[in-house]
Amino acid sequence: MSHPQPSSTPRFTPQFTPPRRTLTIACATVACCVVTETILRWPTANFHVSYLLIPLLALASLPVLALAPEAGAWLVTTLICVGLVSPFPMSYSYLLAMAVAMTIIWREHRWAAALAGLLAVTALLVDRRLLFGLGVTDSVVVSFAYCMFAIVIGLVSRWMADSRRTREQARQRRERERIAAALHDRTTNDLANAIMLVNTDLDRDDLSQSQRDDLLTIRSFIQRAMTGTYQAIDTLDDSDDGTGSCTSADVRRPQTSPSNGIGDPH
Numbered sequence: 001m002s003h004p005q006p007s008s009t010p011r012f013t014p015q016f017t018p019p020r021r022t023l024t025i026a027c028a029t030v031a032c033c034v035v036t037e038t039i040l041r042w043p044t045a046n047f048h049v050s051y052l053l054i055p056l057l058a059l060a061s062l063p064v065l066a067l068a069p070e071a072g073a074w075l076v077t078t079l080i081c082v083g084l085v086s087p088f089p090m091s092y093s094y095l096l097a098m099a100v101a102m103t104i105i106w107r108e109h110r111w112a113a114a115l116a117g118l119l120a121v122t123a124l125l126v127d128r129r130l131l132f133g134l135g136v137t138d139s140v141v142v143s144f145a146y147c148m149f150a151i152v153i154g155l156v157s158r159w160m161a162d163s164r165r166t167r168e169q170a171r172q173r174r175e176r177e178r179i180a181a182a183l184h185d186r187t188t189n190d191l192a193n194a195i196m197l198v199n200t201d202l203d204r205d206d207l208s209q210s211q212r213d214d215l216l217t218i219r220s221f222i223q224r225a226m227t228g229t230y231q232a233i234d235t236l237d238d239s240d241d242g243t244g245s246c247t248s249a250d251v252r253r254p255q256t257s258p259s260n261g262i263g264d265p266h
Contacts, residue, residue: 023069026100027062033093034058041089054083058094065097070108070161073101074154077116081146084123095124105157112157119150180236183229191226195219 038055057079065072076097083090098120106113123146198219202212 020066023100024066027066027097030094030097030100031059031062033096034091037091037093050088053088054079054086054094055091057083058091058097062097065100069104070158073104074116074150074158076101077105077120078147078150078154081119081123081150084120084127085146090127095120108161109157112153115153116150119146119153176236180233183233183236187229188226191222191229194222195226198222 034055038052043051061072061075061079064075080094080098083094102113102117105116198215201207202215202219207215
């Protein structure tokens, strides 16, 4: 009787999910708004290259926000805060990207999102001269302070998020190891014992041919179940990428023996 051979486990490949598509559309919309505002506010006289600094930085940060949302969110926050308090002309349509950045940061740490929002609000008040007036020299100093503050908050937030992700991955790896060990130590042993009991009955001389055929069918079903169990163990083991304690060297299939029928069916 032929039996299905173990098939390789398909690897997960990242897909262009609807949230990523929505994020890309939002970034493209903000980019169009920035370009439109830059054209509408183009100075007819006394043009200086510094007029294009913030719009160009904004357009450069939007692809980062779409491709690497976590890092791009803090980049957008930093550029908005620095752009508002800097002496360079600000692209106010770029503030639309702050809403997207705040949503991404909020999913990781609410306190970081609150601090980022506070930075943006105070920077906007400084830009509108509602908080306090600044000269050009003072504005440069405040821009540097806002930049460093946003960078520090972003680094701390990212470090905490990475630490939490690492702990979750370690917990999942330990759980996979526990399940693989339980399958190997309990389930496969029970199946092997069942095959041994079937083999004991097959050694009897008082069995009819129909009874012997039924026992052989039952044994083949048990062998197939054992094969599926080993496939599950291999899948759990492969998902650890060789970093877990339960490796393929620890989980070995018993060799097939024609006399007892224990092992992978062939």
